[in-house]
Amino acid sequence: MSEPSLERNHALDCRLQKRLGEFDLDISLAVPASGVTALFGQSGSGKTSLLRLIAGLDRPDAGYVRLGERTLTDVAGRTQVPVHKRQLGIVFQEARLFPHYRVRGNLTYGMPPSARSRFDDLVTLLGIGHLLERLPGTLSGGEARRVAIGRALLTHPRLLLLDEPLTGLDGERKQELLRYLVRLTREIDIPVVYVSHDTAEIATIADHLALVEQGRLTAHGQLDELMMRLDLTDRLGGFDAATRLSAKVVDHDSVYSLTRVALDDGQTLRIPAVDQPPGTPVRLRVGVRDVALAHAMPEGTSYRNGITTTIEAIEASPQEPSANEVRLRFGEQRLRARLTRQACEEMQLTEGKTAVALIRSVAFDSRI
Numbered sequence: 001m002s003e004p005s006l007e008r009n010h011a012l013d014c015r016l017q018k019r020l021g022e023f024d025l026d027i028s029l030a031v032p033a034s035g036v037t038a039l040f041g042q043s044g045s046g047k048t049s050l051l052r053l054i055a056g057l058d059r060p061d062a063g064y065v066r067l068g069e070r071t072l073t074d075v076a077g078r079t080q081v082p083v084h085k086r087q088l089g090i091v092f093q094e095a096r097l098f099p100h101y102r103v104r105g106n107l108t109y110g111m112p113p114s115a116r117s118r119f120d121d122l123v124t125l126l127g128i129g130h131l132l133e134r135l136p137g138t139l140s141g142g143e144a145r146r147v148a149i150g151r152a153l154l155t156h157p158r159l160l161l162l163d164e165p166l167t168g169l170d171g172e173r174k175q176e177l178l179r180y181l182v183r184l185t186r187e188i189d190i191p192v193v194y195v196s197h198d199t200a201e202i203a204t205i206a207d208h209l210a211l212v213e214q215g216r217l218t219a220h221g222q223l224d225e226l227m228m229r230l231d232l233t234d235r236l237g238g239f240d241a242a243t244r245l246s247a248k249v250v251d252h253d254s255v256y257s258l259t260r261v262a263l264d265d266g267q268t269l270r271i272p273a274v275d276q277p278p279g280t281p282v283r284l285r286v287g288v289r290d291v292a293l294a295h296a297m298p299e300g301t302s303y304r305n306g307i308t309t310t311i312e313a314i315e316a317s318p319q320e321p322s323a324n325e326v327r328l329r330f331g332e333q334r335l336r337a338r339l340t341r342q343a344c345e346e347m348q349l350t351e352g353k354t355a356v357a358l359i360r361s362v363a364f365d366s367r368i
């Protein structure tokens, strides 16, 4: 098996083959050195099997795993570094805490002295300070997982592996843990591999996406870029075709409970109030159906937001015979819209033309 060259900006490189009964896994994956990489795929596509091979819990039939310059697995070279020596923080669906140790003991178990200075910050970040003297049996599912994540991080890992960390939690607990995870992954300088089949969860937390289908990696890259790919609309359909936009808070309008945010080319949008000071980066989500196009900003409309864009591509929607997918560019950012083919024809929309994208204010979700 030939090995692709090791790229320096990757935390982890692997090429793994494994036969599991009838199932055949054959995946090459490079995990970027920063941000959250989501492994996304249907149930049974091979996400957990891949994670177990990376973690060293299973041995591949062929291939290798490298963490930076370090080889963790190499079948040809007969290398298989044991799980606890891999410098990986691993959190599976069940928290797997030591039942007879208090939370504090669970957190400090295996903690190197160098991590002591980070203990207080991490406990605060995960909101588990009030739980330190409790036994795991008295914790809720979400609390136990926060402790498990804290414990994994205090071992000084070079990569954090999270396997469906929100599974089994109810709606409110799920949102709460997701908020902690988003904050945590922004603050820590450790790359994260995040396994999930929940598109809303991934859209909230992930920077990169690896699409796993039937034991193969079928698409891989920045999530925002993949969501712009019209050819993936069907397979990423669960993401409810949308664009994620990065913006910065400019100011607030307390009378109407709106916040004005600036896009990277200076154009501004009004979104439902976000409780963040000016200058804070926010991520916005705009559904493809929440965008309309006009030749110019119309008068007397309920649309509050118009962005001047250039039409980059127009393609027939694979999902709706009556619709076209339109990709628009402004500055360095892009936006997708789904319009009827009839509207495109009547407005004579063609690639390269200027169009104003009209977006309903209420269509924005800020990233927690």
Ligand SMILES: Nc1ncnc2c1ncn2[C@@H]1O[C@H](COP(=O)(O)OP(=O)(O)OP(=O)(O)O)[C@@H](O)[C@H]1O
Pocket (backbone or CB within 6 Å): 020, 021, 022, 023, 041, 042, 043, 044, 045, 046, 047, 048, 049, 050, 197
């Ligand atoms: N030890 C095993 N023996 C036989 N088949 C296995 C074994 N382990 C996994 N499989 C099969 O491999 C496939 C991939 O399983 P895997 O758990 O990796 O999927 P997944 O994408 O993580 O699914 P889910 O989202 O449901 O957790 C499944 O068809 C599973 O039945």
